[in-house]
Amino acid sequence: MVLGAHVSASGGIHNSIKNGDDLKCDAIQIFLANPNRWESKPPTEEIIEKFSDAWNDSPIQDVIVHDIHLSNLASPKKDVLEKSFLQFKRMMELAQITGVQHIVTHLGAHLGEGEAFGIKQLCNSFDELFETSDAPDVEILLETTAGQGTNLGYRFEHLRDVIGMSKHSGRFGVCLDTCHVFAAGYDIRTESDCNSTFDKFDEIIGLERLKAFHINDAKSEYESRVDRHEHIGEGNIGTAAFKYILNDYRFAKIPLIIETPKMNTMHGKNLTTLRSLVNET
Numbered sequence: 001m002v003l004g005a006h007v008s009a010s011g012g013i014h015n016s017i018k019n020g021d022d023l024k025c026d027a028i029q030i031f032l033a034n035p036n037r038w039e040s041k042p043p044t045e046e047i048i049e050k051f052s053d054a055w056n057d058s059p060i061q062d063v064i065v066h067d068i069h070l071s072n073l074a075s076p077k078k079d080v081l082e083k084s085f086l087q088f089k090r091m092m093e094l095a096q097i098t099g100v101q102h103i104v105t106h107l108g109a110h111l112g113e114g115e116a117f118g119i120k121q122l123c124n125s126f127d128e129l130f131e132t133s134d135a136p137d138v139e140i141l142l143e144t145t146a147g148q149g150t151n152l153g154y155r156f157e158h159l160r161d162v163i164g165m166s167k168h169s170g171r172f173g174v175c176l177d178t179c180h181v182f183a184a185g186y187d188i189r190t191e192s193d194c195n196s197t198f199d200k201f202d203e204i205i206g207l208e209r210l211k212a213f214h215i216n217d218a219k220s221e222y223e224s225r226v227d228r229h230e231h232i233g234e235g236n237i238g239t240a241a242f243k244y245i246l247n248d249y250r251f252a253k254i255p256l257i258i259e260t261p262k263m264n265t266m267h268g269k270n271l272t273t274l275r276s277l278v279n280e281t
């Protein structure tokens with residue numbers, strides 16, 4: 001099992017490793033830039049070196065980067081598309097330099113132009129990113145979304161289509177967010193719900209594409225298409241889904257990242273809850 005959390009990188013990305021170590025994480029997820037701004041000061045060479053040294057000295061196996069919140073690579077608006085593209089290219093190149101292989105991103109929103117338009121736009125954006133960025137080892141993990149507003153990614157078919165239409169399909173994986181799929185209408189509340197949801201995932205996308213999980217309980221209701229995370233075991237999903245994922249050998253090497261609320265005070269408790277759900281062998 002590779003269990004971890006989204007942790008703060010404030011004060012420099014090297015601090016994220018310490019934050020992860022303090023929580024005994026096997027994997028962490030971070031932002032490489034301020035998620036609410038288009039432009040952030042990039043880390044200095046010194047900070048990047050401190051990050052690499054800290055990671056080398058740490059038991060943390062995987063570091064995953066999450067895209068910024070403003071990003072919309074499916075946007076019909078030229079200015080937003082261009083800003084999203086430029087920041088994403090910088091992020092890919094920084095991931096390459098820091099040795100991070102995976103960037104998790106949502107699929108963006110079509111803003112009324114329709115899902116087919118959004119998927120095509122997104123696919124074009126990624127193809128251009130793969131062809132123009134100096135980041136040959138970086139892979140993109142498309143995240144399943146709750147499907148708020150005109151957001152894409154709430155059907156497994158959306159992810160399948162982006163991957164399938166790309167000229168660089170081999171550079172995509174998928175990150176499954178438990179809160180998002182539940183809110184999107186893929187039930188996971190019982191073991192048999194989990195079986196059928198993962199069967200669907202396998203049939204439509206293929207389990208070999210699954211490279212990360214976001215482990216979040218849901219404050220939002222089933223099929224509500226609303227994205228609100230809750231502490232583990234305190235939301236509408238409940239612990240059966242987490243017990244299922246934590247104990248399934250198919251997921252034993254896949255990073256399981258919590259993005260539950262109040263990360264500075266509650267991550268420890270949520271990780272302890274998850275560890276208690278692992279069967280003794």
Ligand SMILES: [Zn+2]
Nearest residue numbers: 143177214259
């Ligand atoms: Zn997520």
Ligand SMILES: [Zn+2]
Nearest residue numbers: 180227228229
């Ligand atoms: Zn979410």
